[in-house]
Amino acid sequence: MGEIFVLVEHRQGVLRDISCEMLWKANELCTGLSHTLTAVLLGGKDEPFVNEIAERADKVLVVEDDRLEAFNADLYKGILSSLIQEHKPFITLMPQSPWGMDLAPSLSVKTGFPLATDCVDILVEDGKPKAVRQIYNGKIFSKVALRDADCYLMTVRASAFPPDAVEGRAGEVVKLDVPADLPEPRREFVKFEDAGAGAVDITQADLLVSVGRGVGEADNIEPLKELAEKMGGLLSCSRPVVDKHWLPKYHQVGTSGKSVKPKVYLAFGISGAFQHVAGITGAGTVIAVNKDKKAPIFRVANYGIVDDMFNVVEALKEQLS
Amino acid sequence: MNIVVCVKRVPMTQEVDLEIDASGKDVKADMLAYVLNEWDNYAVEEAIQLKEKTGGTVVAVTIGSEDDEEVLRRCLAMGADKAVRVDPGDRPMDGLVKSRILAEVVKGMEYDLVLTGVQSDDVNDGMVGVLLAEQLDAPHAAVVTGIDPQDGGAGVKVELEGGMDELSRVNLPAVLSIQTGINEPRYVSIMGIRKAAKKELNVVPLADLGIDEDALTPMTTVEEYFFPPETEGAEILEGDAASVAEQILKIIKEKGVSI
Ligand SMILES: Cc1cc2nc3c(=O)[nH]c(=O)nc-3n(C[C@H](O)[C@H](O)[C@H](O)COP(=O)(O)OP(=O)(O)OC[C@H]3O[C@@H](n4cnc5c(N)ncnc54)[C@H](O)[C@@H]3O)c2cc1C
Ligand SMILES: Nc1ncnc2c1ncn2[C@@H]1O[C@H](COP(=O)(O)O)[C@@H](O)[C@H]1O
Numbered sequence: 001m002g003e004i005f006v007l008v009e010h011r012q013g014v015l016r017d018i019s020c021e022m023l024w025k026a027n028e029l030c031t032g033l034s035h036t037l038t039a040v041l042l043g044g045k046d047e048p049f050v051n052e053i054a055e056r057a058d059k060v061l062v063v064e065d066d067r068l069e070a071f072n073a074d075l076y077k078g079i080l081s082s083l084i085q086e087h088k089p090f091i092t093l094m095p096q097s098p099w100g101m102d103l104a105p106s107l108s109v110k111t112g113f114p115l116a117t118d119c120v121d122i123l124v125e126d127g128k129p130k131a132v133r134q135i136y137n138g139k140i141f142s143k144v145a146l147r148d149a150d151c152y153l154m155t156v157r158a159s160a161f162p163p164d165a166v167e168g169r170a171g172e173v174v175k176l177d178v179p180a181d182l183p184e185p186r187r188e189f190v191k192f193e194d195a196g197a198g199a200v201d202i203t204q205a206d207l208l209v210s211v212g213r214g215v216g217e218a219d220n221i222e223p224l225k226e227l228a229e230k231m232g233g234l235l236s237c238s239r240p241v242v243d244k245h246w247l248p249k250y251h252q253v254g255t256s257g258k259s260v261k262p263k264v265y266l267a268f269g270i271s272g273a274f275q276h277v278a279g280i281t282g283a284g285t286v287i288a289v290n291k292d293k294k295a296p297i298f299r300v301a302n303y304g305i306v307d308d309m310f311n312v313v314e315a316l317k318e319q320l321s
Numbered sequence: 322m323n324i325v326v327c328v329k330r331v332p333m334t335q336e337v338d339l340e341i342d343a344s345g346k347d348v349k350a351d352m353l354a355y356v357l358n359e360w361d362n363y364a365v366e367e368a369i370q371l372k373e374k375t376g377g378t379v380v381a382v383t384i385g386s387e388d389d390e391e392v393l394r395r396c397l398a399m400g401a402d403k404a405v406r407v408d409p410g411d412r413p414m415d416g417l418v419k420s421r422i423l424a425e426v427v428k429g430m431e432y433d434l435v436l437t438g439v440q441s442d443d444v445n446d447g448m449v450g451v452l453l454a455e456q457l458d459a460p461h462a463a464v465v466t467g468i469d470p471q472d473g474g475a476g477v478k479v480e481l482e483g484g485m486d487e488l489s490r491v492n493l494p495a496v497l498s499i500q501t502g503i504n505e506p507r508y509v510s511i512m513g514i515r516k517a518a519k520k521e522l523n524v525v526p527l528a529d530l531g532i533d534e535d536a537l538t539p540m541t542t543v544e545e546y547f548f549p550p551e552t553e554g555a556e557i558l559e560g561d562a563a564s565v566a567e568q569i570l571k572i573i574k575e576k577g578v579s580i
Contacts, residue, residue: 196484
């Protein structure tokens with residue numbers, strides 16, 4: 001019987017959602033293949049979420065050490081590659097998160113096993129895993145095969161799978177010793193820093209008027225600000241608007257910004273990249289205005305308007321005055 | 322600091338109806354306009370700012386066709402000293418193959434830093450930078466939003482989720498993948514590009530790098546491209562702007578938001 005590995009991600013004593021999402025998918029794969037599900041936890045001493053993981057796996061391999069409390073690619077790679085060599089898991093799932101992106105490619109070179117990144121689905125055909133990926137800003141999907149190997153590595157996109165637990169697993173927790181030959185890390189953790197706080201809190205708003213790169217230039221932000229005020233909502237934005245310094249960081253919605261849960265989210269000139277959309281899964285109703293009828297935002301919005309955003313902004317302002 | 326920066330030319334896909342070609346494994350490219358990958362634009366700017374602070378040279382490298390030289394000229398106009406294009410011919414390349422080629426190019430240079438983008442806008446692999454680091458046996462950091470050179474190493478800011486940053490210290494030489502927003506990329510004029518035409522741009526045929534065929538075998542192959550599966554999708558509001566605005570306000574009120 002084969003095995004599937006899930007490398008769980010955690011930070012500051014908290015299990016991250018992506019871990020549960022990977023475990024959900026791994027459970028589905030294991031059920032189809034009659035494989036066992038092994039979660040791998042590399043962390044500090046007595047991480048508080050071990051049970052949360054055990055409920056979702058057949059086995060939890062735990063390697064604990066102060067040096068592993070914060071993520072470190074050199075150390076994680078060292079430990080994981082020897083676990084993979086020993087267990088030969090059919091697939092090892094890792095997150096397509098900043099940490100996963102730092103780890104998975106180096107693990108692939110180190111072990112020689114093929115890697116497919118940023119998978120939104122994983123299929124098994126004729127006993128081989130296939131990755132389903134989104135490319136060209138989500139306008140095209142691709143199905144990708146991996147070179148024949150004993151083990152396959154895949155990273156999983158956030159929010160691609162539900163984080164739900166599945167009944168009936170009560171994994172055994174197995175503590176392993178830290179390998180004696182751990183390498184000297186070439187990168188050292190210093191500290192975390194919170195860059196997200198600011199003058200307004202978009203996470204509490206009932207109504208968000210959100211602007212994307214489609215706004216074109218800094219001067220065009222003003223009419224949207226006025227609209228947000230007229231509507232009694234708050235102004236939020238996508239990442240490029242922050243990157244270009246058109247608005248401060250605390251307005252940003254998405255994986256590297258804030259997750260928001262307004263009753264209504266109005267998206268103007270936002271294409272709908274997954275890193276953005278992952279921040280609005282909690283929104284009640286999404287209304288998107290975009291010139292491009294094929295923009296992926298229309299796949300997640302409840303209502304869509306295919307038009308120049310400024311036509312709609314002006315018309316809304318007129319109706320409100 | 323001597324810095325190598327890896328860049329790629331990518332198609333612009335906003336407001337474009339992409340079509341899948343006859344092979345079923347690629348998009349029809351003839352109608353597309355191309356630009357320097359957004360993440361790479363920030364990487365080049367970062368390399369040049371570091372050079373302006375610390376001295377040294379910046380070399381821009383791409384693996385691509387003659388058409389892709391356009392992005393190298395842009396890098397030269399931004400302030401890179403030299404550019405290299407490796408011509409891969411028409412062999413299939415995935416992230417692994419590209420990283421092997423880049424590693425061979427970089428090994429022949431003196432470098433303190435190699436910068437890549439976090440990901441390419443078209444294929445979204447997000448892997449070439451870290452694969453390259455491992456081939457060079459160099460330390461690395463992905464999704465970098467700040468670099469602060471210190472003796473023998475560099476302070477590095479990595480962006481995590483939810484507005485959280487991670488500060489760390491990395492030994493040099495290192496490979497860093499650069500995230501958007503790390504700086505404000507400078508404007509490049511047509512004049513600037515013309516002026517930079519005098520700078521050195523070397524073309525290296527892949528064969529000259531002497532990489533064995535085995536190492537140039539992709540670890541992944543595309544089986545098919547397809548359009549996103551149908552979802553319910555948005556209900557499209559029709560009518561002129563005034564009528565659309567009216568409908569929007571009605572929906573907002575129905576959802577219990579008072580305006
Ligand atoms: C690690 C990582 C983290 C990230 N985190 C985030 C994040 O937290 N939040 C985030 O938003 N992004 C994030 N991104 C970036 C994300 O991948 C996209 O690049 C970004 O969301 C695109 O923003 P956009 O939709 O505003 O711009 P674009 O994708 O450029 O879209 C602009 C849209 O505007 C439309 N448009 C243009 N002009 C008009 C007009 N006049 N009227 C109407 N429509 C118009 C276009 O058709 C297009 O659809 C992250 C990326 C990475 C790699
Ligand atoms: N053909 C290429 N030539 C040079 N650099 C590349 C090439 N493809 C990708 N890269 C670099 O690798 C980064 C990540 O790309 P990817 O792994 O393809 O998403 C890009 O931002 C570039 O810096």
